[in-house]
Structures are given as structure tokens and as C-alpha cells.
Amino acid sequence: MKEKNYFVVLYEYEKFCILINELKKKYNIDDFDIRVFNAEKINVEKIINEISFSPIFSEKGLVIIKNVENFTKKECNVLYNFLNSLSEDIVVVLYGISIEEPFEESLFKERIASYENKFFSKIYSLKGENIKEIYEVLQEYIKVKEKNFPLLISGVEIYLRNIIKEKRELTKEIINKFKLLHTIDYFLKVGKVEIGSELEIYLLYYFFSNSS
Numbered sequence: 001m002k003e004k005n006y007f008v009v010l011y012e013y014e015k016f017c018i019l020i021n022e023l024k025k026k027y028n029i030d031d032f033d034i035r036v037f038n039a040e041k042i043n044v045e046k047i048i049n050e051i052s053f054s055p056i057f058s059e060k061g062l063v064i065i066k067n068v069e070n071f072t073k074k075e076c077n078v079l080y081n082f083l084n085s086l087s088e089d090i091v092v093v094l095y096g097i098s099i100e101e102p103f104e105e106s107l108f109k110e111r112i113a114s115y116e117n118k119f120f121s122k123i124y125s126l127k128g129e130n131i132k133e134i135y136e137v138l139q140e141y142i143k144v145k146e147k148n149f150p151l152l153i154s155g156v157e158i159y160l161r162n163i164i165k166e167k168r169e170l171t172k173e174i175i176n177k178f179k180l181l182h183t184i185d186y187f188l189k190v191g192k193v194e195i196g197s198e199l200e201i202y203l204l205y206y207f208f209s210n211s212s
Contacts, residue, residue, distance in 0.1 A: 006083045006092035007106045008099055014120035016095045017154040023062060023091055030057035040067040044075040048082050054089060061090045068096035076100040116151060123155050128166055131207045134159050138203055149195055153185045180206060
């Protein structure tokens with residue numbers, strides 16, 4: 001029996017982040033071989049037309065489809081049939097609040113990446129805007145998983161989203177924080193910021209500078 005080459009993750013953003021990271025690591029997936037689609041803005045037909053590609057720099061290509069709750073039952077049937085006949089060169093992750101049948105949420109045999117689980121648990125446990133503690137959580141994670149900066153960036157995004165949920169307000173300061181975070185992420189990807197002590201300095205500026 002052919003093993004499924006797609007995963008369905010609902011609600012749990014941290015599990016989604018961990019899964020993406022694990023797949024990238026397992027199949028040595030380069031950013032060039034990743035396709036991201038938003039089901040809120042693009043229909044199934046267009047997604048299917050762009051899913052079939054051959055990875056160039058990776059063992060497998062990665063397709064991420066977000067906001068799958070926007071798919072109708074008919075669209076889910078079409079996508080389900082397509083994914084079950086998709087080339088093994090591609091792995092797909094579907095993420096959203098809910099999904100129609102015949103899809104069902106994927107079950108993972110074991111919790112993966114224990115350091116990552118602890119990392120996200122600590123972030124979710126933070127109450128309100130707690131700059132000192134979030135920095136300490138990030139600093140601790142860098143020491144253990146220095147090279148895993150994509151998950152570090154995801155952790156900061158979760159922290160910012162939690163602040164928005166608690167305050168029920170999207171302030172100009174938070175918007176600027178998101179912009180600066182994406183800049184740091186880009187600098188890390190292109191090598192303008194070195195992982196390690198230089199990243200810690202950038203995070204110090206990010207959280208403790210008044211010029212955010």
C-alpha cells in the first residue's frame with residue numbers, strides 16, 4: 001500500500017511549524033522547492049495545476065496549503081483524489097481550522113522534536129507582553145538548536161499573535177515588530193546575519209530597543 005504523501009494539521013499552529021521543520025530536515029528541502037498556497041485566495045484547480053513539479057535542490061518538493069477550511073466538500077474530493085495519485089517526489093501539508101471529508105486530521109505516532117515542543121509550550125505559557133521571558137526562551141533555544149532559526153522566527157510570530165489576541169488590538173508597534181521580524185528572517189536566509197552570537201544581538205535589539 002502506498003504511503004500517504006500528505007498531512008492534515010488542524011488548529012495547532014505549533015504542530016504545523018514542527019512538522020514543516022521536520023519535513024525540511026528529513027528530505028533536505030531547499031526553500032526553492034517549496035510552494036505555499038492560500039485556499040482563501042486561490043481555488044483547487046489552480047493549486048493542482050501548480051503542485052506537479054520536480055524538485056531541483058531537494059530530495060522532495062514541499063507544498064503547503066493554508067486556510068483549508070475555505071475548501072468546499074466538492075473541492076476537497078477533487079484535491080483528495082489528486083493527492084492520492086501524486087508523485088512521491090512531492091509532500092503536501094494542509095493546514096487550517098477544519099477540513100471537509102474525505103480528508104481527516106493526520107495522527108502522529110509520537111510527539112516529534114521534544115526540544116521544539118518545550119520551546120512552543122514555554123511561548124504559549126507566557127502571559128501578555130513579557131519581553132524579558134520571551135528573550136530568555138529564545139536564547140535558551142538558540143543554545144540547543146542554533147541552526148534551527150526558522151522555528152525561532154515562528155516562535156516570535158506566535159508570541160506576537162498571542163499579544164494581539166489578549167489585547168484584541170493590532171497596534172502600530174506590533175505591525176512594526178512583524179516587519180522587523182521578517183527583515184531578520186530574510187537576513188538569516190541570505191547570510192547577512194550569522195546564526196549564534198550575532199543573532200542574539202539582533203534579538204536583543206528587536207525586543208529591548210525603543211525604536212521598534
